Amino acid sequence: MVTKISLALAGLTMLAPAVELADASPAAQSRSEFRRVEGAQRPSTAVKRVSDWILSSRDNHSFPYAIVDKVNASVFLFDQTGKALGAAPVLIGVALGDDASPGIGSKNLAEIGPAEKTTPAGRFLAKFGLAAGRERVLWVDYATSVAIHPIPKTASKKEARRKRILSPSAEDNRITFGCINVPSAFYGKSVRPLFQGRGGYVYVLPDTKALEAVFPRLRVDALSEHETR
Secondary structure, eight states, rough: OOOOEEOOOOOOOOOOOOOOOTOOOOHHHHHHHHHHHOOOOOOHHHHHHHHHHHHHHTTTTTEEEEEEEETTTTEEEOOTOOOOEEEEOBBBBOOOSSSTTGGGSSSSSSGGGGGOOOOOOOEEEEEEEGGGGEEEEEEEEEGEEEEEOOTTSSSSSGGOOHHHSSSSOOOOOEEESOOOEEEEIIIIIIIIITTTTTTTEEEEEOOSSOOOHTTTHHHHHHHHHTTTT
């Protein structure tokens, strides 16, 4: 979580469109694109389900987007066509939970209790803006002060955030007030150019709720597909 000052947007740098895969279904295209970027961050079943749904339903409305997998502490980036661009480990809120505490966006960091340090799940239209210290961050949910940004230089050494984000396990990646920390190089080379200007969507997957409870259209689209078979 970061302290807000104002929202300031800049121009968009569009990435090259994805090369279409001939005779490929959206789901098959998504899986193929995942293979191109596979590495330490392997997409979970939940990530693949949401990715396939976004691609088939065009839920991103021609915006670039990111899928944050809280359970596995990973983020996956896609351009406006649904092409998978890359993945990285993330740090997320200390507490389990998929809802932000009421009024948390107006609290100082010192006023936030351990149980309130959650990274809320859901679909968010994210845009760049300024935070405390005139740091430019990608606001995921401005109302609750949740943003995507690199590990703060002012972070306590006792938190060992850099060590946590580099560890092979996701179990030690819960350390923030709710914000989503990403590696600095990944932020500068991938996140920033992808979301500049118009912004894009960020889909944060739940860690306590059912996937369909957070993204109801997953169930609706699945039923519609079943009925057409």
